[in-house]
Amino acid sequence: xxxxxxxxxxxxxxxxxxxxxxxxxxxxxxxxxxxxxxxxxxxxxxxxxxxxxxxxxxxxxxxxxxxxxxxxxxxxxxxxxxxxxxxxxxxxxxxxxxxxxxxxxxxxxxxxxxxxxxxxxxxxxxxxxxxxxxxxxxxxxxxxxxxxxxxxxxxxxxxxxxxxxxxxxxxxxxxxxxxxxxxxxxxxxxxxxxxxxxxxxxxxxxxxxxxxxxxxxxxxxxxxxxxxxxxxxxxxxxxxxxxxxxxxxxxxxxxxxxxxxxxxxxxxxxxxxxxxxxxxxxxxxxxxxxxxxxxxxxxxxxxxxxxxxxxxxxxxxxxxxxxxxxxxxxxxxxxxxxxxxxxxxxxxxxxxxxxxxxxxxxxxxxxxxxxxxxxxxxxxxxxxxxxxxxxxxxxxxxxxxxxxxxxxxxxxxxxxxxxxxxxxxxxxxxxxxxxxxxxxxxxxxxxxxxxxxxxxxxxxxxxxxxxx
Amino acid sequence: xxxxxxxxxxxxxxxxxxxxxxxxxxxxxxxxxxxxxxxxxxxxxxxxxxxxxxxxxxxxxxxxxxxxxxxxxxxxxxxxxxxxxxxxxxxxxxxxxxxxxxxxxxxxxxxxxxxxxxxxxxxxxxxxxxxxxxxxxxxxxxxxxxxxxxxxxxxxxxxxxxxxxxxxxxxxxxxxxxxxxxxxxxxxxxxxxxxxxxxxxxxxxxxxxxxxxxxxxxxxxxxxxxxxxxxxxxxxxxxxxxxxxxxxxxxxxxxxxxxxxxxxxxxxxxxxxxxxxxxxxxxxxxxxxxxxxxxxxxxxxxxxxxxxxxxxxxxxxxxxxxxxxxxxxxxxxxxxxxxxxxxxxxxxxxxxxxxxxxxxxxxxxxxxxxxxxxxxxxxxxxxxxxxxxxxxxxxxxxxxxxxxxxxxxxxxxxxxxxxxxxxxxxxxxxxxxxxxxxxxxxxxxxxxxxxxxxxxxxxxxxxxxxxx
Numbered sequence: 001x002x003x004x005x006x007x008x009x010x011x012x013x014x015x016x017x018x019x020x021x022x023x024x025x026x027x028x029x030x031x032x033x034x035x036x037x038x039x040x041x042x043x044x045x046x047x048x049x050x051x052x053x054x055x056x057x058x059x060x061x062x063x064x065x066x067x068x069x070x071x072x073x074x075x076x077x078x079x080x081x082x083x084x085x086x087x088x089x090x091x092x093x094x095x096x097x098x099x100x101x102x103x104x105x106x107x108x109x110x111x112x113x114x115x116x117x118x119x120x121x122x123x124x125x126x127x128x129x130x131x132x133x134x135x136x137x138x139x140x141x142x143x144x145x146x147x148x149x150x151x152x153x154x155x156x157x158x159x160x161x162x163x164x165x166x167x168x169x170x171x172x173x174x175x176x177x178x179x180x181x182x183x184x185x186x187x188x189x190x191x192x193x194x195x196x197x198x199x200x201x202x203x204x205x206x207x208x209x210x211x212x213x214x215x216x217x218x219x220x221x222x223x224x225x226x227x228x229x230x231x232x233x234x235x236x237x238x239x240x241x242x243x244x245x246x247x248x249x250x251x252x253x254x255x256x257x258x259x260x261x262x263x264x265x266x267x268x269x270x271x272x273x274x275x276x277x278x279x280x281x282x283x284x285x286x287x288x289x290x291x292x293x294x295x296x297x298x299x300x301x302x303x304x305x306x307x308x309x310x311x312x313x314x315x316x317x318x319x320x321x322x323x324x325x326x327x328x329x330x331x332x333x334x335x336x337x338x339x340x341x342x343x344x345x346x347x348x349x350x351x352x353x354x355x356x357x358x359x360x361x362x363x364x365x366x367x368x369x370x371x372x373x374x375x376x377x378x379x380x381x382x383x384x385x386x387x388x389x390x391x392x393x394x395x396x397x398x399x400x401x402x403x404x405x406x407x408x409x410x411x412x413x414x415x416x417x418x419x420x421x422x423x424x425x426x427x428x429x430x431x432x433x434x435x436x437x438x439x440x441x442x443x444x445x446x447x448x449x450x451x452x453x454x455x456x457x458x459x460x461x462x463x464x465x466x467x468x
Numbered sequence: 469x470x471x472x473x474x475x476x477x478x479x480x481x482x483x484x485x486x487x488x489x490x491x492x493x494x495x496x497x498x499x500x501x502x503x504x505x506x507x508x509x510x511x512x513x514x515x516x517x518x519x520x521x522x523x524x525x526x527x528x529x530x531x532x533x534x535x536x537x538x539x540x541x542x543x544x545x546x547x548x549x550x551x552x553x554x555x556x557x558x559x560x561x562x563x564x565x566x567x568x569x570x571x572x573x574x575x576x577x578x579x580x581x582x583x584x585x586x587x588x589x590x591x592x593x594x595x596x597x598x599x600x601x602x603x604x605x606x607x608x609x610x611x612x613x614x615x616x617x618x619x620x621x622x623x624x625x626x627x628x629x630x631x632x633x634x635x636x637x638x639x640x641x642x643x644x645x646x647x648x649x650x651x652x653x654x655x656x657x658x659x660x661x662x663x664x665x666x667x668x669x670x671x672x673x674x675x676x677x678x679x680x681x682x683x684x685x686x687x688x689x690x691x692x693x694x695x696x697x698x699x700x701x702x703x704x705x706x707x708x709x710x711x712x713x714x715x716x717x718x719x720x721x722x723x724x725x726x727x728x729x730x731x732x733x734x735x736x737x738x739x740x741x742x743x744x745x746x747x748x749x750x751x752x753x754x755x756x757x758x759x760x761x762x763x764x765x766x767x768x769x770x771x772x773x774x775x776x777x778x779x780x781x782x783x784x785x786x787x788x789x790x791x792x793x794x795x796x797x798x799x800x801x802x803x804x805x806x807x808x809x810x811x812x813x814x815x816x817x818x819x820x821x822x823x824x825x826x827x828x829x830x831x832x833x834x835x836x837x838x839x840x841x842x843x844x845x846x847x848x849x850x851x852x853x854x855x856x857x858x859x860x861x862x863x864x865x866x867x868x869x870x871x872x873x874x875x876x877x878x879x880x881x882x883x884x885x886x887x888x889x890x891x892x893x894x895x896x897x898x899x900x901x902x903x904x905x906x907x908x909x910x911x912x913x914x915x916x917x918x919x920x921x922x923x924x925x926x927x928x929x930x931x932x933x934x935x936x
Binding site (some may be wrong): 035039062065070071088091113132136139142180 | 600
């Protein structure tokens with residue numbers, strides 16, 4: 001049997017690599033910073049995509065597709081934007097065997113190319129709001145890549161919208177934050193997130209406000225899991241994206257953009273994983289139940305297949321593992337590594353006594369259940385596991401978040417989790433002091449933990465921590 | 469009202485551009501050869517994707533994702549392959565603000581990078597067959613781009629499989645051709661296709677046999693709609709992709725690769741489109757029925773919404789168009805352009821008489837139907853339209869295919885459609901003679917119209933034509 005994976009508490013980054021390797025989730029590509037997503041992780045990603053996509057559509061957004069290649073000159077039209085992205089660009093200088101007259105950039109994000117078309121498509125207030133999204137790959141050259149979390153090429157959805165008023169743009173950006181990102185992350189991925197807005201230092205290049213969902217990973221560090229930006233009229237001015245108001249005057253549109261990426265797979269691993277590997281929320285598990293045939297036996301195989309059929313009829317994704325030429329222990333460990341939420345072990349001795357063994361991956365519990373009750377017990381376990389994973393992640397996040405009142409204590413708390421501190425206490429250079437020690441303000445919230453409505457709202461609280 | 473589109477018979481290429489522009493399907497991107505796919509066409513593509521994806525999964529294939537960037541050196545490992553693709557490559561020479569030590573290529577297809585990983589993942593005959601697919605963008609520099617049909621960047625699925633034997637690889641390649649590509653094209657897209665294999669001249673660079681589905685477009689020209697390649701052991705030898713057989717000997721795997729792309733959207737337009745615009749098969753229409761409120765009227769609006777509700781309960785995709793501030797004629801023409809299969813027009817006068825007007829886009833027929841029978845009539849029309857579009861395309865393909873016996877007649881027939889000719893009649897330079905006049909062998913078939921089982925099977929027939 002292969003060696004066990006590095007314990008999570010011993011070396012978190014190595015544990016993370018071990019889980020990715022042993023659960024066959026991903027591999028490094030040959031070009032530095034690129035990644036191969038293997039079938040098991042891809043099947044999880046397909047479910048994350050489908051969940052996000054349904055919520056995005058429910059918000060009235062239509063999918064479209066814009067080109068991978070952007071003229072370098074376009075990117076330079078919004079000053080802050082190009083400054084933010086220039087160091088990360090991949091540039092194509094040759095095409096079709098010839099040097100290109102004008103180099104093209106592989107999109108790092110698509111605000112510029114989409115504005116080019118929005119300025120063409122939007123004429124009147126009747127064309128607003130214009131709500132678009134695309135599922136695409138983007139490239140940002142990474143010097144310190146890490147699988148799923150920071151890769152040169154990554155996959156994401158990027159939404160881009162145009163509105164008649166600032167208020168409508170804000171309402172929409174917040175709708176995406178709450179009803180799309182928060183909902184998918186908490187309800188489907190079972191990861192509790194903190195919501196708030198970014199400080200000027202951490203804002204998206206070209207935005208007037210960046211809203212964020214921040215998760216706490218298993219080592220207490222933060223992961224920015226999805227952001228929703230109010231772009232104001234910055235890109236509209238750069239690309240002359242105007243509309244005729246009801247009175248006939250021309251005005252610039254107000255825009256938003258928002259993205260969530262394949263780094264969410266990394267968030268799943270780092271939030272729910274344990275020393276035995278991945279633990280998948282049932283909503284995302286490619287197989288929710290594996291029925292394990294303990295060893296070759298006609299009665300056992302028949303019982304396993306009948307159990308699987310019963311579960312399938314209830315809409316459960318189930319696989320029968322009857323690879324009896326491979327040791328039972330080896331197969332159990334593999335499914336554990338891959339994070340399948342429920343295992344039903346069917347062996348000849350148990351079966352003779354009228355029961356099978358139900359193993360829950362989230363808790364590690366094993367119990368004997370009567371054959372006739374096994375399918376029901378499995379579906380109940382799935383429902384419970386989805387909530388239990390969320391609850392345990394939330395308890396962990398709360399346990400590791402400390403309210404502090406000065407920078408020194410914030411730095412100390414950030415060694416093992418988050419600190420909350422009055423934003424006013426960081427006003428005079430406090431944010432820079434934290435940053436110098438590698439600690440950042442993950443988001444600003446209103447005093448009551450809700451969203452602040454202005455950058456200078458009194459009583460705001462900063463959530464600070466180390467981040468991926 | 470805007471000017472009508474160019475008649476299809478007057479200027480087919482201009483008609484094609486007009487439909488794409490007026491139905492808001494796509495736009496040219498700023499970088500030559502790139503394309504923006506607009507929401508209506510994207511929604512069609514999502515349905516083509518879902519249909520292909522379900523069939524691909526039913527064949528036992530798992531989805532995964534491989535990197536966009538490929539080391540230039542990798543591409544050179546299979547000699548024919550690099551020769552075929554070199555003239556079309558886009559090359560990234562700068563990343564992260566620096567010149568790269570080794571330039572990387574934007575994938576034109578992924579055989580090479582996937583073999584790199586297959587050679588790592590495959591050890592034993594137990595690992596075979598390995599069946600993978602990815603949905604991805606690829607780049608092939610295009611000097612004469614045409615929206616959907618030939619674009620520098622296009623979207624596709626590419627399947628890559630490894631097998632223990634040549635026979636198993638062939639069986640699999642043919643399964644994809646028949647049960648995935650043909651099925652989606654004929655049953656869902658309502659486009660009849662001719663199946664066969666390519667001549668050596670037309671084969672994929674690196675394959676030992678290329679199977680193809682060829683459609684006939686509205687101008688009688690052929691479109692290669694999907695290909696399934698047997699790669700033999702060519703890439704396996706180049707990348708040392710070996711496995712231990714049951715006796716313990718090492719052998720190279722036998723591989724296949726197969727792809728279908730966003731050019732299928734072009735096939736839909738060119739097969740089913742008419743002088744009024746697009747005609748969408750109901751299986752792919754983003755909206756299958758539009759209920760048109762003729763003009764503002766409370767009773768009309770209530771009837772329209774109740775009809776839509778009834779259709780939705782039957783699983784029909786339906787939209788109520790109550791934009792009564794826009795002329796009714798303009799809205800009708802727009803839905804006609806966009807190819808919505810069925811329109812239900814609800815006006816106050818008709819409604820007072822107890823009926824609504826049902827318009828079928830495929831036939832252009834209008835009929836009065838009783839309000840209570842309208843939903844049923846609409847669903848029946850949808851079922852019938854799906855078949856009628858296929859039948860009419862098949863009749864057209866047959867009408868425009870001529871059996872000939874010499875090269876001169878083949879060239880003549882290819883002016884307006886396909887010719888079939890004995891492959892032996894093209895043996896002595898006939899294929900080159902056709903090619904010099906811009907006519908190619910689209911596929912070879914057995915004498916009975918089925919698939920030939922060898923390249924030199926006696927009695928084979930060549931289907932020839934001009935092609936996109």
